Amino acid sequence: xxxxxxxTASEMNQGMLLALLGLLVVSLVVISLFIGSNPIPVFQxxxxxxxxxxxxxxxxxxxxxxxxxxxxxxxGATLGLCGAVMQGLLRNPLASPGLVGSSSGAAFGAVAVxxxxxxTTFWAALPLGGMLGALGATLLVYLLAGRDASxxxxxxxGVAINSLALALISLLLNLAxxxxxxxxxxxxxxxxxxxxSMNEFWIMLPGVLLGSLLVTGNGxxxxxxxxxxxxxxxxGINIVRLRxxxxxxxxxxxxxxxxxxxxxxxxGLVIPHLLRPLVGYMPGRLLPxxxxxxxxxxxxxxxxxxxxxxxxxxxxxxxTALVGAPFFLYLILKTRRAQL
Amino acid sequence: MNRxxxxxxxxxxxxxxxxxxxxxxxxxxxxxxxxxxxxxxxSTLLRGLAGLLDLSAGDVTLDERDLQSYHPDxxxxxxxxxAQNGEAxxxxxxxxxxxxxRTPHLSAWQRPGGTDEEIVHxxxxxxxxxxxRDRIFSTLSGGERMRALIARALAVEPEIILADEPVxxxxxxxxLDVMELLLDHCRAGGSAIVVLHDLPLAAHYCNRLQLLDxxxxxxxxxxxxxxxxxxxxxxxxxxxRSESFSxxxxxxxxxxxxxxxxxxxx
Numbered sequence: 001x002x003x004x005x006x007x008t009a010s011e012m013n014q015g016m017l018l019a020l021l022g023l024l025v026v027s028l029v030v031i032s033l034f035i036g037s038n039p040i041p042v043f044q045x046x047x048x049x050x051x052x053x054x055x056x057x058x059x060x061x062x063x064x065x066x067x068x069x070x071x072x073x074x075x076g077a078t079l080g081l082c083g084a085v086m087q088g089l090l091r092n093p094l095a096s097p098g099l100v101g102s103s104s105g106a107a108f109g110a111v112a113v114x115x116x117x118x119x120t121t122f123w124a125a126l127p128l129g130g131m132l133g134a135l136g137a138t139l140l141v142y143l144l145a146g147r148d149a150s151x152x153x154x155x156x157x158g159v160a161i162n163s164l165a166l167a168l169i170s171l172l173l174n175l176a177x178x179x180x181x182x183x184x185x186x187x188x189x190x191x192x193x194x195x196x197s198m199n200e201f202w203i204m205l206p207g208v209l210l211g212s213l214l215v216t217g218n219g220x221x222x223x224x225x226x227x228x229x230x231x232x233x234x235x236g237i238n239i240v241r242l243r244x245x246x247x248x249x250x251x252x253x254x255x256x257x258x259x260x261x262x263x264x265x266x267x268g269l270v271i272p273h274l275l276r277p278l279v280g281y282m283p284g285r286l287l288p289x290x291x292x293x294x295x296x297x298x299x300x301x302x303x304x305x306x307x308x309x310x311x312x313x314x315x316x317x318x319x320t321a322l323v324g325a326p327f328f329l330y331l332i333l334k335t336r337r338a339q340l
Numbered sequence: 341m342n343r344x345x346x347x348x349x350x351x352x353x354x355x356x357x358x359x360x361x362x363x364x365x366x367x368x369x370x371x372x373x374x375x376x377x378x379x380x381x382x383s384t385l386l387r388g389l390a391g392l393l394d395l396s397a398g399d400v401t402l403d404e405r406d407l408q409s410y411h412p413d414x415x416x417x418x419x420x421x422x423a424q425n426g427e428a429x430x431x432x433x434x435x436x437x438x439x440x441x442r443t444p445h446l447s448a449w450q451r452p453g454g455t456d457e458e459i460v461h462x463x464x465x466x467x468x469x470x471x472x473r474d475r476i477f478s479t480l481s482g483g484e485r486m487r488a489l490i491a492r493a494l495a496v497e498p499e500i501i502l503a504d505e506p507v508x509x510x511x512x513x514x515x516l517d518v519m520e521l522l523l524d525h526c527r528a529g530g531s532a533i534v535v536l537h538d539l540p541l542a543a544h545y546c547n548r549l550q551l552l553d554x555x556x557x558x559x560x561x562x563x564x565x566x567x568x569x570x571x572x573x574x575x576x577x578x579x580x581r582s583e584s585f586s587x588x589x590x591x592x593x594x595x596x597x598x599x600x601x602x603x604x605x606x
Contacts, residue, residue: 231421
């Protein structure tokens with residue numbers, strides 16, 4: 001009995017949890033503004049940015065550090081939210097935008113746009129490519145694995161589609177006209193929130209907001225889904241509509257986030273998993289918590305790489321993968337132990 | 341007047357006839373048992389009545405109105421469905437699971453309020469699951485799980501409960517427990533259809549039985565009319581062991597101590 005209750009002892013009051021995570025995200029955004037390759041007097045820069053004439057200091061703050069912090073926060077929130085959505089919908093703790101192909105699909109879509117040079121013709125071409133790629137890949141995995149997919153089938157379908165997306169990306173790299181273009185695409189793929197302007201943040205924002213909007217209000221349905229599809233439907237949940245709505249939401253949000261930042265792995269897997277015990281394992285309550293947690297994780301990772309003393313800055317996607325991959329292994333081992 | 345009525349219900353999957361022109365009626369206060377061998381179409385019929393299946397043909401009416409014409413939330417408040425092998429995909433607490441029964445009564449943004457808590461509390465008291473409220477559902481025993489799932493169904497405050505093999509894999513005492521709970525629901529003015537394999541249990545608790553075989557209704561009526569030698573031979577290929585066969589032998593020699601006014605056997 002003691003072990004059973006201990007498992008839920010960590011459950012927290014939802015309002016308190018959201019307030020704490022919100023505070024953490026805001027503090028991390030502020031900290032992120034203070035850190036960079038060159039120390040700048042942030043308050044002075046802030047004051048100067050309010051003036052009409054832009055100065056070097058205000059430019060660094062508003063055109064380098066602010067977009068970096070905002071993109072990290074919103075991309076992280078997207079990945080955290082979409083991870084929680086996929087895990088809740090598929091009732092599977094190993095589901096994530098990365099696993100079910102959304103991320104690599106989005107990467108392929110974005111690379112295709114970059115390769116064919118469409119990115120410069122139309123401002124929304126890059127996020128649109130990302131969205132379409134994410135939607136296509138997610139649907140393929142879903143159709144391959146079937147509705148009540150077991151963990152194994154889902155992972156296999158995910159592996160297949162991820163490999164396909166990577167192969168298509170490699171093909172485009174292979175056909176790329178210049179080594180310079182190859183380098184651009186490869187660096188983009190590593191996943192980074194640096195070297196973006198506010199412009200790119202504004203390009204990313206609509207898809208992210210629209211996706212989040214599609215998710216809101218579906219917490220109740222995801223909770224009911226805990227009891228299986230039949231029981232959820234008997235309680236008035238329209239599963240078909242829910243599924244399409246959430247797939248579309250993930251494709252919109254992950255597609256536009258990934259098209260700007262590149263594929264940043266494991267945030268969508270790790271964050272919902274870590275935070276789930278704090279909300280009593282309720283998939284609906286996990287949604288906002290996981291979004292804030294994802295934002296905090298990516299902000300922290302992005303701060304960490306700037307503090308790391310290396311000649312070349314490590315890409316944030318590399319860091320999350322280095323931390324996330326062992327965690328994924330640990331999850332698989334834990335699941336296997338539970339099945340024994 | 342019939343609460344729930346199905347007329348000419350048919351279901352065909354890949355040219356395989358699972359259900360063929362079956363009629364079914366459920367009166368208020370009635371506990372109806374669906375019996376028949378594996379693959380007879382019992383679960384399909386139940387799912388059809390619950391509105392979970394797009395039947396190939398036939399009409400289902402609830403209070404003399406087409407079931408499809410109800411808003412899903414309204415339908416969900418009237419009919420609770422207990423799935424076969426009900427499970428929870430996340431390690432949630434029993435009380436949370438029972439609270440999910442309030443889903444059809446709450447809008448997307450509404451959180452369970454005081455009345456909901458009271459209804460959940462009552463459902464858990466009725467099923468003896470209140471003491472299990474902080475336990476993780478997946479760690480419960482089979483009997484405890486079924487009681488928790490029934491509490492979830494009762495928390496809907498439904499008029500009708502449709503239960504698919506709720507006593508499968510339960511020991512004898514827990515089988516009686518579950519049947520008593522369904523009977524309590526019917527005595528309180530509700531009604532229920534329950535899929536069963538145990539014929540004596542079905543005969544003992546159900547007001548009426550409907551015997552299905554190969555998607556067709558073979559017999560329907562009070563237990564003694566349905567569980568005849570001829571029907572059992574035709575459907576299950578069973579022959580009586582002794583000459584003195586009568587459907588009276590389908591009586592249970594025991595009851596729960598709770599229904600005898602005792603304190604319950606647990």
